[in-house]
Amino acid sequence: MRLSHLFGRTLREDPAEAEVPSHRLLLRAAFIRRTAAGIYTTMPLGFRTMRKIERVVREEMDAAGSQELRMPIVLPAEPWRATGRYAAYGDLMFRLRDRHEREFILGPTQEEVVAELAQQELPSYRDLPINVYQVEWKYRDEFRPRYGLLRGREFLMKDAYSLDRDEDGMRASYQVMYDAYVKVFDRLGLDYVIVEADPGQIGGGVNHEFMALADVGEDLFVRCEHGDYLADTEAATPRAPEPVTGEELQPLTEVETPGAVTIELMTEQMGLPAEATMKSIMFDVEGRTVAVLVPGDREVNEEKLARLHFPDRVRPFEDADFAERGLAKGFVGPQGLGSDVTIFADPSIRGRANWATGANRPDVHVTGANLDRDFRVDRWEDLVQFREGDRCPLDGGELRIERSIVVGHIYQLGTNYSGPLDATFQDEDGTQQPYVMGSYGIGITRIMAAAAEQNHDEDGIVWPRGLAPFEVVVIMANADEPSVTREAERIYGELTDRGVETVLDDREERAGVKFADADLVGYPLQVVVGTRGLEAGTVDLKLRASGERRSAALADAVSAAAEFLDQAL
């Protein structure tokens, strides 16, 4: 490729809309162009990098025994209603109607399609397990698309689906994908962690996120300062304080606290720190009453509470609920809650004696509330929300919040999709059983951005060799000098003939512009052919990543370049 012919010009200025490095650099280097908010054209350079990512993903998927197919983007809405995702996605889903007013969606993932296909193609347990995948564009109508390819509305994703006979099979299929993902992200040279994550919208059980570390990442995770614990912020279970022992138990004593309906007002009136108080947060679970006890300075992890009750629906109490069930809003304490209330508590409740809490009468609290003597706990669960400074559950080290970009996500779905869609096979005993499924996503376009986030400096992108659109740029430093033109053409031709992916910068531009563009686009190796070098019988080589430079004899330039390139990552 000659840069004089390349479709896509580098931009000198930072585009105003680009807030993060990958967005800014991918625009400036002409890898992408904005067509609409969150919707991008992939330009020729970006296309080559995208294809390289795809190739690695395809090779590992094929090696893992997954079969490639291709599912439609425009999908009938009905199966999405059956699984509940039509409603669950809400405005995030692009919806449309055809000329006959039939409802369609633009697929965000394809579990529904796979479950229905399986029903046709895999009637028997003998046909299982099967794993299929595709690489196709996906759609999410983000409220605020931003950061270029990081939060787009149209994005390229590899999505795979496993279908098994039972849970054991699903777990084995899941492990095969897990291992394949490790190979993919290792080959792509990403700095990443694997975190067990919250199931989120897809629902289901075990799932892992592959998170590429990035300062600008919107996906937070928690890591122990010693590196031995990783978790999703939603799923993190900080170490609870040691259970208190030997503390002198004070008597349960009522205290007048007029109007102290919040922890702030209560601690102010009682002269106690928040961590010495105990909150009883009330929830309704399909008509039943649930109390959750946490220290006054902590918040309840409602997602986790909801998951513990799934599929029953959990909602926080409203004013009417307190009145209806005879509870004093702002003054509830666990003492004396009847057997009609299920009392959950976080283990941190064991970590202290003599709690201050509500007295179950308006304007009154108690001090000296103690576990077992004054109140019961029906179920212990990790239910405090993680917060910075919490301790590692493994070794007590400090837990820190880090930022990342989720580039892969794998799910054990079980029968969450096959159940509602009635997608079944005939098992060995003759019964119809739902497929036990897994699903496995890799964000191809997102990886392009994540790699640029991890590999750039102030001058531009520093592509790892495997992701660079071309490996070498041959720069005619003085394009109007025939000897320069001739030698640059020769080196370009010979490198290309060797199978090295090379571009020739033959543009009518100043040398400085060409050097800056070479750094901006991030070709791993630059070969500079200029009059000064030619007079000395040499060309200059520069590795983009290390900045290391070498001079090579003209006659030897091609093999020297190839050899130097092998030192690039």
Place this chain on the structure above:
Amino acid sequence: MRLSHLFGRTLREDPAEAEVPSHRLLLRAAFIRRTAAGIYTTMPLGFRTMRKIERVVREEMDAAGSQELRMPIVLPAEPWRATGRYAAYGDLMFRLRDRHEREFILGPTQEEVVAELAQQELPSYRDLPINVYQVEWKYRDEFRPRYGLLRGREFLMKDAYSLDRDEDGMRASYQVMYDAYVKVFDRLGLDYVIVEADPGQIGGGVNHEFMALADVGEDLFVRCEHGDYLADTEAATPRAPEPVTGEELQPLTEVETPGAVTIELMTEQMGLPAEATMKSIMFDVEGRTVAVLVPGDREVNEEKLARLHFPDRVRPFEDADFAERGLAKGFVGPQGLGSDVTIFADPSIRGRANWATGANRPDVHVTGANLDRDFRVDRWEDLVQFREGDRCPLDGGELRIERSIVVGHIYQLGTNYSGPLDATFQDEDGTQQPYVMGSYGIGITRIMAAAAEQNHDEDGIVWPRGLAPFEVVVIMANADEPSVTREAERIYGELTDRGVETVLDDREERAGVKFADADLVGYPLQVVVGTRGLEAGTVDLKLRASGERRSAALADAVSAAAEFLDQAL
């Protein structure tokens, strides 16, 4: 690939919805599955064939100097309004709104996107010419999608766009694409013709269709019995009769023809054949009056008339127009039409003397109307619609209508898109000029269907070697016999190691089922390993296309298979 693991089962029965062979066979052989009307999942076998077609197309596009990129599918509606295509497509266009109520479409082609991109990337005449392409899914909300991949609503297309400085450049770019298309369709082994075609919805000038011959094709074209003339049915210009000479001119005579407002009634009352009568068909062109003279037994090609007047709008007269302009509906004749009427005539009007035509008074016709003596013609144009039996304009041979599937279409667009979108570059003289564009489409999924139409028999598809999902199937005729299993596995492994794309039919099925499936799917070569052969130390080879069979010594089976395969197309 082992067929026991392949996702996708062959179907014994013809699917009820499949009316044409390619649809029926691609479904039965599990190449595709219907997801919604006109929307298909491409199954693993179909995916491989589709990729092979894509590869040929990409190689020839790259060789022709086109650069691959990828444009979005979901596109903002505004530019489509500017070019008029938003309205012109009507219900054929899928439309949707995002969560902010902004209007989007699903791209049917991408001229608007390319013109706007060019505006950013190609500011100067020095940046031209450029040719870019993509391979991406396209959308048309067909009223009645049918014939499987032949008339789908979601289909894979290669679309390329050339941008030039001027018309000469455009014509040169067009020729490069024309030549590349010939290479593509030759390599794909399609039986096709190239026909200069009607510009249709895209608008513009010269364009050619690449039409794969097929009995079930919905795209008609006209071919001379001698093969020396090809045309689109819309664009065909049949040879007009020789101008009449030496005929005795009769006097212009009025004839009472009460109520004879149609050719049928007129010929009945006057006792004349329709071809001896002359119709004056009236049109309004932006307020002006146009008459078109054709023989009474012919119809006016209104598309051609519209094109002659583009961009002015042409519409047939309504009742009110006749009244307003003082013309007697059903009784118009060209004699005495004023200079405010432009009189067009087809050359066939020269082919006869003494026409019967309207007298320009209600209930009266004339006989003996003769050119020049009685009426004038302002402009001669080929304006009769083609009909079967017409004669070749080159050699007078009989023109026949043939059926085809359009698999490629190339257009000289000129400034039809860049003009309305104000997409311009700075020319050498400093002026801003609109890009002169061409666009070039190839229907990838449609080629899969067209190839199946051209290559099948009653047993199934007969893929040319280059399009087959796999080249060889090794069939275990008796899968429960260890020696058969062992030898089949060995041959499968060795062929695969040689780089021959091979599947192993290791399913627990009867030999007859496997033979039938091998014929149905259409692997070019079948290698049958069975007990009877093994006893004799041989395996059986069969070429799918010719049905030719050979026996090969077991030890020699792999090289014999590879050699026999080379005889397949």
